[in-house]
Amino acid sequence: MKRRELFGLAAALSVATALAGPVAAQDVLKIGAVGPKTGPLAGGGAVTFWPNVQLWAHDVNEAGGIDVGGTKMMVEIIEYDDQTNPGETIKAVQRLATQDEADFILAPYGTGLNIASAPIFERYGYPMITHTAISDQIEDLSGKFPNMFFLLGGATGLSGGVVEVLTQMREAGEIGSRVAMVNVADAFGIELAEAARPQFEAAGFEIVYDSSYPLGTQDLSPVVNGARDANPDAFVAWSYPPDTFGLTEQAQIAGLAPKAFYTAVATSFPSYGGRFGAAAEGVLGAGGVFADGDAFKDYAARHEAVTGAKPDFWASAAVYASFQILQQAIEGAGTTDRAAVSEYLANNAFDTIVGPITWDENNSNAQYWTVGQWQDGVFKGVASTGREGAVPAQPKTGWE
Amino acid sequence: MTKRDWQSLTLSAVLLAVAACLPLTGDAYMLSIGITIAMYAVLATSWALFSGPTHYISLATAAFFGLGTYTTAIGIENGMNYWLTLPIAAILGAVLAALVGFATLRLSGVYFVIFTLGLAELVRQVVTWGQNVSGQKGLYVLTDITEVHIYWQLVALAGIVYLTGWAIGRSRLGFALRIIGDDEEVARHSGINTSRAKILLFMVSGATAAVVGSMLAPRYIYIEPALAFSPMLSFLVVIMALLGGTGRLWGPLVGVIPFTLLFETISASFPNQTTLLLGLSFLVIVYLLPRGFVGLIESGKRRLRDREAFA
Numbered sequence: 001m002k003r004r005e006l007f008g009l010a011a012a013l014s015v016a017t018a019l020a021g022p023v024a025a026q027d028v029l030k031i032g033a034v035g036p037k038t039g040p041l042a043g044g045g046a047v048t049f050w051p052n053v054q055l056w057a058h059d060v061n062e063a064g065g066i067d068v069g070g071t072k073m074m075v076e077i078i079e080y081d082d083q084t085n086p087g088e089t090i091k092a093v094q095r096l097a098t099q100d101e102a103d104f105i106l107a108p109y110g111t112g113l114n115i116a117s118a119p120i121f122e123r124y125g126y127p128m129i130t131h132t133a134i135s136d137q138i139e140d141l142s143g144k145f146p147n148m149f150f151l152l153g154g155a156t157g158l159s160g161g162v163v164e165v166l167t168q169m170r171e172a173g174e175i176g177s178r179v180a181m182v183n184v185a186d187a188f189g190i191e192l193a194e195a196a197r198p199q200f201e202a203a204g205f206e207i208v209y210d211s212s213y214p215l216g217t218q219d220l221s222p223v224v225n226g227a228r229d230a231n232p233d234a235f236v237a238w239s240y241p242p243d244t245f246g247l248t249e250q251a252q253i254a255g256l257a258p259k260a261f262y263t264a265v266a267t268s269f270p271s272y273g274g275r276f277g278a279a280a281e282g283v284l285g286a287g288g289v290f291a292d293g294d295a296f297k298d299y300a301a302r303h304e305a306v307t308g309a310k311p312d313f314w315a316s317a318a319v320y321a322s323f324q325i326l327q328q329a330i331e332g333a334g335t336t337d338r339a340a341v342s343e344y345l346a347n348n349a350f351d352t353i354v355g356p357i358t359w360d361e362n363n364s365n366a367q368y369w370t371v372g373q374w375q376d377g378v379f380k381g382v383a384s385t386g387r388e389g390a391v392p393a394q395p396k397t398g399w400e
Numbered sequence: 401m402t403k404r405d406w407q408s409l410t411l412s413a414v415l416l417a418v419a420a421c422l423p424l425t426g427d428a429y430m431l432s433i434g435i436t437i438a439m440y441a442v443l444a445t446s447w448a449l450f451s452g453p454t455h456y457i458s459l460a461t462a463a464f465f466g467l468g469t470y471t472t473a474i475g476i477e478n479g480m481n482y483w484l485t486l487p488i489a490a491i492l493g494a495v496l497a498a499l500v501g502f503a504t505l506r507l508s509g510v511y512f513v514i515f516t517l518g519l520a521e522l523v524r525q526v527v528t529w530g531q532n533v534s535g536q537k538g539l540y541v542l543t544d545i546t547e548v549h550i551y552w553q554l555v556a557l558a559g560i561v562y563l564t565g566w567a568i569g570r571s572r573l574g575f576a577l578r579i580i581g582d583d584e585e586v587a588r589h590s591g592i593n594t595s596r597a598k599i600l601l602f603m604v605s606g607a608t609a610a611v612v613g614s615m616l617a618p619r620y621i622y623i624e625p626a627l628a629f630s631p632m633l634s635f636l637v638v639i640m641a642l643l644g645g646t647g648r649l650w651g652p653l654v655g656v657i658p659f660t661l662l663f664e665t666i667s668a669s670f671p672n673q674t675t676l677l678l679g680l681s682f683l684v685i686v687y688l689l690p691r692g693f694v695g696l697i698e699s700g701k702r703r704l705r706d707r708e709a710f711a
Contacts, residue, residue, distance in 0.1 A: 037671065037672060037674075038674065038675050039632075040626060079671050079672075080667065080668070080671045081667065081671045081672070081674050083632075083667075083674065083675075085627070085630065085632070086619075086620045086622070086627055087436065087616075087619075087620070088667070090432060090619065091432050091433070091436065091664070091667075092667070094428060094429050094432040095429060095432075095668060097428075097429075098427070098428055098429040099429055099668070111538070111622065112538065112620075112622045112624055112626075112627050115540075115621050115622035116619075116620050116621055116622055118621070119621070123428070137540055140540070140542060144542060185528055185529065185531075185532040186528060186625075186626075187531070187538050187624050187625075187626075190531055190532050212532055214525070214528070215528070
């Protein structure tokens with residue numbers, strides 16, 4: 001009897017598999033999407049990656065499809081959850097390439113998962129336009145994987161942007177030279193802190209407090225109190241989503257209220273502005289967009305209408321822009337031949353919601369947003385490496 | 401050695417040779433599933449080598465796996481030959497296992513389980529701390545090693561693990577471990593140095609997991625603590641080994657293969673409900689197959705024998 005139950009289960013499973021299978025059609029472009037729906041990166045993926053996949057597919061099909069050499073092709077998205085596990089990302093991309101025979105595959109979410117799957121993209125000749133990979137080894141990577149493109153920028157640029165903004169504020173007489181710096185003791189936080197130290201020094205800033213805290217810690221009061229007691233003019237935290245919120249909360253409790261207050265990743269999330277309301281006013285953070293530009297405003301409105309959620313003010317737009325670039329490259333090449341599309345990608349400039357995109361010699365976008373600030377309830381870009389639309393940074397006036 | 405031993409050795413060698421032919425089909429998708437199966441087969445079998453006879457449930461697989469991954473990553477970063485990093489990882493894995501063994505194998509039951517779970521976290525924090533001090537982010541393992549190479553390495557390692565397990569099973573050490581598993585008190589009274597026996601086997605298990613980590617580093621390319629020391633790995637290994645059954649050397653393998661295929665089917669067909677369905681199928685497995693596939697196969701055999709006897 002037990003065996004019969006098992007057979008029943010197997011039968012049910014195979015029927016369900018058959019039903020879930022994609023419907024093949026001639027004028028449909030199969031696009032693979034791999035990203036975390038579970039695991040440590042699921043939260044970020046749910047804000048930044050998945051809604052854009054949905055929005056882009058909606059936008060393309062609404063407009064009648066992608067124009068491939070005169071034929072309009074609708075897109076069909078095949079989604080897989082990689083569980084934030086590089087082994088699963090590799091397997092899912094492999095599955096898309098060989099089992100689903102996807103025409104194109106969107107780049108996965110997050111630095112590690114992108115790099116792990118790069119060899120598979122390379123083997124099958126898929127162009128890979130990464131939107132959320134931040135690496136200091138872009139030169140090596142693009143040398144090894146010529147179809148890999150980088151949209152979001154590098155760590156040195158992000159920390160350099162902060163130094164630049166603080167320098168401008170000092171020149172305007174708004175702040176002095178005392179900087180308190182903390183970082184989360186994990187990959188990205190470590191790298192940013194390491195890059196920032198010499199940059200601050202070269203710009204004539206004095207680091208009066210320099211400390212780190214473990215990833216996932218619940219108690220941030222020691223570092224915030226330490227920073228407050230050092231009496232800084234600027235507070236800079238190379239932080240991750242949970243601690244970005246925690247540090248902001250703790251700073252209000254401890255009365256750490258410098259004229260410049262910076263937290264890194266997730267400051268640009270709409271939920272940050274939502275949670276802190278008026279207190280968020282004047283907070284600086286990583287990323288930014290040309291928030292007053294029509295392209296972004298229009299995108300944000302469609303994002304909310306289609307997915308029911310607001311985009312963040314940094315990587316969301318880059319993710320969507322990477323899909324736009326892929327679409328334009330397919331239309332420009334006029335074929336679904338991946339080699340031709342990659343060729344077109346490498347040799348052309350693209351017009352996206354974040355502005356025009358060109359590639360440098362390492363297939364990397366050299367012009368990206370580095371610092372943003374909450375101003376009037378919107379997170380506006382205040383510094384970039386060559387983007388249009390930056391607004392001047394304003395000194396923060398307490399937490400009220 | 402008896403004739404039966406030779407027979408089973410030859411059969412195993414033939415099966416391994418057949419498994420090694422998988423890349424010749426040229427199907428890259430099969431190969432990527434093959435790598436997953438080979439990886440978990442080695443991990444689950446080496447886990448069962450220790451946990452099968454002693455009944456100590458270890459959740460430290462991720463600690464050894466991550467140690468191996470980092471050994472290879474750091475070695476290659478410093479210009480070391482890849483092949484040299486494998487034995488170094490094995491030695492480091494064995495040393496870590498010995499240290500842990502000395503400290504904890506006197507613990508038993510749930511205390512040991514909790515400690516091993518904490519160990520993976522401890523090693524991860526140490527690595528993170530090291531990165532924080534040195535200011536280095538993730539490590540890059542850029543090599544020319546392809547998936548086929550990784551697969552063959554894993555199959556070869558599987559062969560070594562089976563041979564080791566078979567040799568241990570026939571040795572005084574294996575006998576001692578079976579006695580420990582039945583009753584540790586009795587074992588000690590019969591003059592068996594129980595801690596030494598357990599530590600030795602834990603070292604074999606730890607070294608193997610470290611080498612598997614080394615072999616997979618070129619596949620992941622980008623190594624960071626959260627990816628290398630994923631606690632999920634430790635749990636999956638235990639689940640697969642228990643599904644197969646730990647009483648036989650080949651037990652974990654018959655758990656790994658169906659579990660990997662089931663996992664693959666679920667994640668391919670239900671990308672939004674993977675975790676939920678995985679949990680449900682685990683419940684079904686536990687209720688329907690409490691003794692694993694080995695138990696199912698052996699009771700099937702017994703039933704067949706009984707029927708023949710009556711006929």
